[in-house]
Amino acid sequence: MALLENKVAVVTGGAQGIGLEIARAFIREGAxxxxGDINKEAGAAAVAELGGDEVARFVHCDVRSTTxxxxxLRAAEESxxxxxxxxxxxxxxxDATMRRMSEQDFDDVIAVHLRGAWNGTRAAAERMRERETGSIINISSISGKVGMLGQTNYSAAKAGIVGLTKAACKEVGFKNVRVNAIQPGYIRTAMTEAMPEAVKEQKKAEIPMGxxxxxxxxxxxxxxxxxxLSSYMSGTVLEVSGGRHI
Structure with missing residues (x-):
């Protein structure tokens, strides 16, 4: 039997990048x-790529909005x-240095990452605790562990997701709802591939796996x-970084 046979999953920001790859892996394992994404065109394309409405659906969602x-989540349940x-x-x-970063740029990044993760965690946990089962996975970043130049907003948000994960796990663990986080490092995506070669080489030099x-x-x-497989894991933060910043 596949690892996620007959499971129902929701992935925010799932229309592209790491989110789409997570959706693809979940479906491969039977889910x-x-x-949920704000990009309707990319969302529709993702559903078609993943196999259509039998296994995937797209819902327009701004994670900053509790509504x-x-x-x-209601659409997922109905589907x-x-x-x-x-x-x-x-x-x-x-990204920008503190001296150049606007308040709006700080607020927007905190809202999407941290408030968005809190909205999703809270809404999912409310449903999962009634059934006394469920897994919530929050995507943090290695930037939330070490802090990155020019990313005071992003690093703060990603560090906050770690705190959110650990606190939430203590609130819902007694209902068999698990809350964990993943901290990716330098991952090859369309965004990172667009970086200058010198920057990419510098990042690779910091990674023991090269x-x-x-x-x-x-x-x-x-x-x-x-x-x-992770049934007794909650409140953990798993680094997927090739050993960078250990």
Missing amino acids: RVVI DVDVM FGPIDVMVNNAGMTR RPGEAVEVANVAVFLASD
């Missing part, structure tokens, strides 16, 4: 997936049934946390 998140797995992955970057990670390598860890 049905609802993608949008609730609508997304496929009770939610077993929630992946809070939606994100954005607005290469960037692939999105599927993050997705495989998400499958592990979503499945019963």
